[in-house]
Amino acid sequence: MAWIPRFITFTGLVLLAHAGYSAQEHAALASTTAQHSNQAGTSTSLPIDISIETIVATMAVCIGLVLNTPNLRPIQWNVWAGKIEREGAEGFRDSSGAVEKDYRGNPFSTLESRPGFVDIRKQRREFAEWAKSEST
Structure with missing residues (x-):
């Protein structure tokens, strides 16, 4: 089932790229419209659908990445x-x-x-017993 998180991440990245392209196109269209209308100081905000698409795409990418991570140790x-x-x-x-x-x-x-670990006292006793047995 590793393909589901990858698909979610890929879909989110495609949506995010589309939202970025749409925002760039909107900015270019707004600047062209402002030049032709000769109105100084007019600003147009980003349409709500592009903002919503950006938020949904970012959340989809985050969810896909979280679901695809391995278990933590x-x-x-x-x-x-x-x-x-x-x-x-x-x-x-x-x-x-x-x-x-x-x-x-x-x-x-x-x-x-x-x-x-080395037991020095035990080795000393064994040596003493050996020495006694050799001397007698």
Whole structure:
């Protein structure tokens, strides 16, 4: 269903281009009319249909762009990493069914695969026991 937001955005851009062209044509026509009528200081405002078309086109473009954006990720890293651990790659599929390109896998894998902390006291006891067994 990704084509619907794209169609809305495209339609809004076409309407916006048409409204801009209509406004330019109206300004050119108004300046030509003012030159021929020899009335100084006459100003004509933009017709209401061009203003409404501009507002509708801008809103259509905004709605199409908002509907076409991907889902936002959590701001907190631990929430995002927890989602990866719980759901895996299935939680990061886009609307077409493909895994998102920035999916890296389990972010905790480097922490889980690193060696543990060294227990100096335990190593000292083991060395002392070894030294005693060697000396006797």
